[in-house]
Amino acid sequence: MxxxxxxxxxxxxxxxxxxxxxxxxxxxxxxxxxxxxPPAGQPxxxxxxxxxxxxxxxxxxRPSTATAFHQLPASSLPGLPNDPAAEPxxxxxxxxxxxxLDLLLAAAxxxxxxxxxxxxxxxxxxNGEGVRYMYWGSLPAAHQxxxxxxxxxxxxxxLVDQRTGHRLAELPGDPVPAPDGRLVLLTSPGLGGGDxxxxxxxxxxxDTGARLLWQREPTAWEPEEARWAAPNRAILKLRHLNAQxxxxxxxxGTYAELVLPRN
Numbered sequence: 600m601x602x603x604x605x606x607x608x609x610x611x612x613x614x615x616x617x618x619x620x621x622x623x624x625x626x627x628x629x630x631x632x633x634x635x636x637p638p639a640g641q642p643x644x645x646x647x648x649x650x651x652x653x654x655x656x657x658x659x660x661r662p663s664t665a666t667a668f669h670q671l672p673a674s675s676l677p678g679l680p681n682d683p684a685a686e687p688x689x690x691x692x693x694x695x696x697x698x699x700l701d702l703l704l705a706a707a708x709x710x711x712x713x714x715x716x717x718x719x720x721x722x723x724x725x726n727g728e729g730v731r732y733m734y735w736g737s738l739p740a741a742h743q744x745x746x747x748x749x750x751x752x753x754x755x756x757x758l759v760d761q762r763t764g765h766r767l768a769e770l771p772g773d774p775v776p777a778p779d780g781r782l783v784l785l786t787s788p789g790l791g792g793g794d795x796x797x798x799x800x801x802x803x804x805x806d807t808g809a810r811l812l813w814q815r816e817p818t819a820w821e822p823e824e825a826r827w828a829a830p831n832r833a834i835l836k837l838r839h840l841n842a843q844x845x846x847x848x849x850x851x852g853t854y855a856e857l858v859l860p861r862n
Contacts, residue, residue: 660855668834668854671826674775676736681749686733702732709764724751740780741804752794758809765808771796779830788821790846797821831859
């Protein structure tokens with residue numbers, strides 16, 4: 600009988616991240632020298648932001664364009680509504696299965712991982728610890744299964760290593776793997792209201808599983824989507840607060856290039 604690794608912890612993000620890896624980032628006031636304006640008709644990128652990473656490193660977001668962004672492949676994961684009937688279990692026959700409230704994922708080396716959802720009667724607005732786990736899909740290059748973790752007014756992703764069964768606890772947003780599968784960016788736009796965290800996270804894929812490198816919570820913009828251009832370079836689609844500190848529904852997107860340091 601396979602070894603069973605059981606998880607039924609509440610969907611609480613704030614307690615999972617060390618302070619050194621998670622803090623707000625403000626917007627810089629100077630644009631990157633030498634950058635060029637985007638072609639006519641495309642929204643101009645705002646002043647370059649900076650992300651302060653663990654270890655004292657600082658990474659700048661350089662202005663980019665809609666054209667550059669849309670030339671890159673989008674995430675391979677389809678949209679997944681908060682509806683148990685939409686769970687695409689047939690996409691992973693024999694490895695991922697549903698047993699009532701339990702989602703079971705059979706890793707090659709690490710036994711069977713079990714994620715237990717909150718009963719429907721307890722999955723309510725009043726229950727801040729309620730969570731519904733649904734299989735979302737696979738990131739083959741990163742050797743990860745992705746499980747959508749739904750709370751009442753927010754959502755996140757759980758990464759389960761297909762080789763070892765190692766599970767990276769819930770992180771806010773949608774995961775997008777780098778072309779070589781060694782890094783995964785998660786974008787979580789959350790400035791429009793509700794309980795969704797506004798966060799940009801970077802995960803490293805090791806031989807044993809995924810580990811969080813850093814998470815940032817920008818205060819002036821939200822990361823709507825990420826697309827990878829190279830193993831260490833991605834272009835982000837962002838939406839910015841206006842002068843009144845609000846995020847209109849029709850706020851235009853801007854685009855920024857994120858170049859990650861090579862370790």
